[in-house]
Amino acid sequence: MEISRRKFVGGGLALGGAMALGAPNSILRGLGFGTKEVNAALADAEEKITYSCCNPECNNCSLQVHVRNGKLVRISPNPNYFTRPCLRGRSRLQWNYHPDRIRYPFKRVGERGEGKWERISWDEALDTIAANLTKIRDEHGPQAVFFTAGAVMSVMPNAMQRRFANAFGKGVMTGTSGSLCCSSQAEASNASQGYRTAEIEAMAYTKFMICWGHNPAVTYIPHWRLIAEAREKGARLVTIDPRFSETAAKSDKWISIKPGTDLAMAMAMIRIIIEENLYDEKFALERSNLPFLVNEETGKLLRQNEVMAGGSEEAFVVWDQATNSVADPDQALSPALEGSFTVNGIRVRTVFSRLRERVAPYTPEHASEITGVPAQDIIDLAYAYANTKPAMINSGMSGAQRTSNGVYFVQSILNLAALTGNIGVRGGGVNDTAGFGHGTNKSINEPYPADWVGRIPVTKLGEYFLEDKPYPIKAVYWQGKGLGQVPNSNKVLEGLKKMDFVVVQEHFFGDAASVADIVLPVATLFERYDVMCASRSFYYHLMDKAVEPWMEAKSDTWIYTELAKRMGFGELFNKTEEEWVDEILEPTGLSVESLRKSGPVWIWSDPKLNKFGVKRDKPPFYFFEDTPFNTPSGRFEFHTVRWENAGYEPMVNYRPPEECKETAPDLFAKYPLSLVANKIRTKVHSTYAIMPWLSEIYPKGWVTINDEDAQARGIKDGDMVEVFNDRGSVKVAAHVTPGIRKGVVAMPNGWWVTQGACSSVLSNDYTHPQSYGHCLNSTLVEVRRV
Numbered sequence: 001m002e003i004s005r006r007k008f009v010g011g012g013l014a015l016g017g018a019m020a021l022g023a024p025n026s027i028l029r030g031l032g033f034g035t036k037e038v039n040a041a042l043a044d045a046e047e048k049i050t051y052s053c054c055n056p057e058c059n060n061c062s063l064q065v066h067v068r069n070g071k072l073v074r075i076s077p078n079p080n081y082f083t084r085p086c087l088r089g090r091s092r093l094q095w096n097y098h099p100d101r102i103r104y105p106f107k108r109v110g111e112r113g114e115g116k117w118e119r120i121s122w123d124e125a126l127d128t129i130a131a132n133l134t135k136i137r138d139e140h141g142p143q144a145v146f147f148t149a150g151a152v153m154s155v156m157p158n159a160m161q162r163r164f165a166n167a168f169g170k171g172v173m174t175g176t177s178g179s180l181c182c183s184s185q186a187e188a189s190n191a192s193q194g195y196r197t198a199e200i201e202a203m204a205y206t207k208f209m210i211c212w213g214h215n216p217a218v219t220y221i222p223h224w225r226l227i228a229e230a231r232e233k234g235a236r237l238v239t240i241d242p243r244f245s246e247t248a249a250k251s252d253k254w255i256s257i258k259p260g261t262d263l264a265m266a267m268a269m270i271r272i273i274i275e276e277n278l279y280d281e282k283f284a285l286e287r288s289n290l291p292f293l294v295n296e297e298t299g300k301l302l303r304q305n306e307v308m309a310g311g312s313e314e315a316f317v318v319w320d321q322a323t324n325s326v327a328d329p330d331q332a333l334s335p336a337l338e339g340s341f342t343v344n345g346i347r348v349r350t351v352f353s354r355l356r357e358r359v360a361p362y363t364p365e366h367a368s369e370i371t372g373v374p375a376q377d378i379i380d381l382a383y384a385y386a387n388t389k390p391a392m393i394n395s396g397m398s399g400a401q402r403t404s405n406g407v408y409f410v411q412s413i414l415n416l417a418a419l420t421g422n423i424g425v426r427g428g429g430v431n432d433t434a435g436f437g438h439g440t441n442k443s444i445n446e447p448y449p450a451d452w453v454g455r456i457p458v459t460k461l462g463e464y465f466l467e468d469k470p471y472p473i474k475a476v477y478w479q480g481k482g483l484g485q486v487p488n489s490n491k492v493l494e495g496l497k498k499m500d501f502v503v504v505q506e507h508f509f510g511d512a513a514s515v516a517d518i519v520l521p522v523a524t525l526f527e528r529y530d531v532m533c534a535s536r537s538f539y540y541h542l543m544d545k546a547v548e549p550w551m552e553a554k555s556d557t558w559i560y561t562e563l564a565k566r567m568g569f570g571e572l573f574n575k576t577e578e579e580w581v582d583e584i585l586e587p588t589g590l591s592v593e594s595l596r597k598s599g600p601v602w603i604w605s606d607p608k609l610n611k612f613g614v615k616r617d618k619p620p621f622y623f624f625e626d627t628p629f630n631t632p633s634g635r636f637e638f639h640t641v642r643w644e645n646a647g648y649e650p651m652v653n654y655r656p657p658e659e660c661k662e663t664a665p666d667l668f669a670k671y672p673l674s675l676v677a678n679k680i681r682t683k684v685h686s687t688y689a690i691m692p693w694l695s696e697i698y699p700k701g702w703v704t705i706n707d708e709d710a711q712a713r714g715i716k717d718g719d720m721v722e723v724f725n726d727r728g729s730v731k732v733a734a735h736v737t738p739g740i741r742k743g744v745v746a747m748p749n750g751w752w753v754t755q756g757a758c759s760s761v762l763s764n765d766y767t768h769p770q771s772y773g774h775c776l777n778s779t780l781v782e783v784r785r786v
Contacts (some may be wrong), residue, residue: 021493051078051599053532054089056684057153057181059222059531061085062600063092066545072096072526072547080599081539083222088684089218091691095524096550099688101507102521103551112494112497113515117122122552125518126559130566132501132517133168136474142169143453144474149174150481151687154543155584155632156530157522157556162445164560167569171448174473177455178772180485181685184406185432187771191640192414193423194630196432204229205427206297208388210381211239212413212786213262213400217246219679220396220433227394230427236388238381240265242400242676243746244739245246255381256741259674260657260778261371262400266412267652268367269382271359273419278386284337287629288418290352291335293326295743297347299403300644304328307343316633317343319350324520329635351639353653355415355527358651370654372741380385386420390427393417397432399676404658404778407770411640411651415417418636444580447572457772459487459765465495474503479556480522482686484752487776490728493753505559511753518547521553528555529577529592531584539602540588542581642738648770658766664780671725671780673709674744677759683750690752701732701757704746705783707710710736715785723747725781728761734783745783 062078105125110116304311364375421430
């Protein structure tokens with residue numbers, strides 16, 4: 001029996017809805033792509049089913065893996081799990097047997113980047129790597145070797161590299177600071193409330209949802225049904241996005257906004273909520289630090305030791321109206337929410353008063369001038385959000401936090417949720433659908449105390465490599481990370497070319513592999529053991545080994561174990577893959593065998609959502625109702641102690657984007673269009689970039705441009721155009737539409753640099769000082785017909 005590609009794609013469309021919604025007709029009709037089919041084993045062969053989990057930075061769906069005669073033949077949903085894999089997860093079958101998959105170890109024989117390779121044995125590859133890394137460590141120190149990994153959310157591959165890097169340098173390591181996806185989201189969440197939340201199931205309970213810079217109809221396909229369920233019960237949906245996204249198309253209202261100005265709109269909404277007394281006073285007084293006092297001269301929170309005998313320097317004070325004096329926040333009889341006071345000669349006022357002052361300039365009219373959003377839309381949204389309970393801001397890892405205002409934007413939407421009492425409420429809050437970490441991989445990460453002698457901002461790899469910052473890097477060990485996701489990608493490639501030695505551990509000859517010295521073929525998720533401690537859905541999944549590695553591929557664990565033996569610390573890599581997984585799971589009471597029998601285990605459950613018979617053994621809980629705020633004050637912090645202590649502005653504070661007319665007028669004169677990178681259904685970052693079934697849907701990259709901007713440049717729908725700035729250029733087809741804001745262009749994220757449609761060669765590599773976050777959506781470009 002042969003699996004029909006056409007039937008597969010058709011089936012995927014039926015399961016996933018209109019998968020090509022929003023796809024430019026000019027792209028779908030005009031660009032071909034050679035596809036290859038995967039042949040399944042015979043239908044009458046004995047079939048074995050194991051369970052795994054889709055592990056890119058996505059929804060982490062449970063998978064049934066069907067094997068016949070030792071070969072993968074089908075990927076299907078786990079009937080006992082509450083989501084179903086989309087077309088991406090099912091295409092994993094093609095991944096395993098892709099004709100371009102790396103089959104053997106290779107060494108470079110031509111000039112770096114020339115594409116000339118020679119097949120070598122594993123012994124030669126490992127001996128070469130061990131010799132080169134040892135030589136560089138001995139001559140320049142272990143910090144001269146830069147290790148980086150990515151692309152998966154399961155534990156084993158990245159954790160094993162981290163363990164190896166730690167052992168290699170006896171704790172001395174050079175790594176990255178920040179993240180290409182969610183640094184700003186994480187930093188602002190940690191500063192404001194103590195940790196991130198990922199209450200995906202709570203989406204079904206909301207009555208009003210704002211998808212702010214987030215497109216869950218594409219990025220969270222298996223969880224979209226929860227939003228649909230809320231909609232069926234009457235919930236309203238508003239999408240804020242420069243593009244008429246797939247989610248916007250399903251919303252009650254689409255609000256088009258200038259990239260990088262979202263914070264100004266949020267501050268205008270905060271202003272309205274305060275001025276119209278729409279805030280939740282009980283939450284403000286009892287669960288936030290809005291009544292805390294701030295020293296007017298220093299701008300810092302007043303500590304108890306400054307004004308109270310025997311007071312702590314780590315505790316804070318409020319003004320108690322009952323006694324007309326300062327008091328401990330939890331002991332005050334009548335804390336003042338607003339006002340200015342004098343305490344021991346120190347002029348102070350409340351955080352609430354400072355917040356009111358901070359947002360005062362952002363009238364709806366002024367915010368409209370900044371954002372391009374009509375003032376009435378801002379007013380209407382503020383009233384609707386404040387007057388509906390529960391209301392949720394569904395930000396995901398929002399494109400709005402991938403801007404030079406990203407940290408304060410996230411703080412602003414958290415402020416909106418707290419100000420209206422929408423935190424600690426099922427169906428409320430700010431749902432970033434990502435990051436409550438379980439921490440269960442810590443036991444295998446670091447045999448030595450970590451000494452990070454150098455950290456490179458993840459957005460600045462090219463600059464730091466080329467300019468020898470913070471010191472010369474001589475070797476790079478690159479594992480499974482999409483180089484085409486790193487901003488200013490051309491500069492990163494140039495930085496890799498100057499290295500003495502580059503190792504790439506990958507499935508395909510992607511961008512990084514093209515400039516490597518040694519390329520190692522690595523096992524896929526079906527060819528090794530792993531565990532998913534899913535922060536997206538609070539499940540533990542066993543990723544069981546279903547088949548032996550294809551050709552000469554080896555697992556990451558095997559590779560690092562063999563290298564460790566050659567480099568003199570093999571005793572630190574003395575477990576099998578299954579034993580490592582058991583060690584990871586040990587704190588939970590689970591094991592490989594228990595998960596093999598039970599299937600995915602839901603850590604926190606909700607019987608109302610348990611529609612598919614998922615086993616559960618713990619009662620449900622709500623973030624910030626059943627859990628505390630993990631902040632220095634123990635409350636939600638509008639004035640963040642974390643940022644105050646680090647010397648950063650502790651409250652919401654708007655400034656224009658890094659690249660725009662106001663901040664860079666000369667650059668704007670050359671490149672007057674703002675570039676945003678949007679996600680599409682067929683990719684997760686640059687994962688799946690060459691899967692034939694998926695590439696049949698979106699064969700090539702394109703740029704979406706407003707019809708007025710296109711007309712001014714003589715561009716018609718389907719024309720080939722060049723998108724360019726000082727960092728680089730790409731040539732793609734134009735999709736001309738009114739469904740994107742004038743002055744903005746969008747390029748789908750996920751193509752490799754070598755495929756010629758990678759938006760990251762253009763993107764801004766500015767980084768947030770607080771979070772070292774990605775600012776790709778603060779980028780200026782120009783477009784011309786070619």
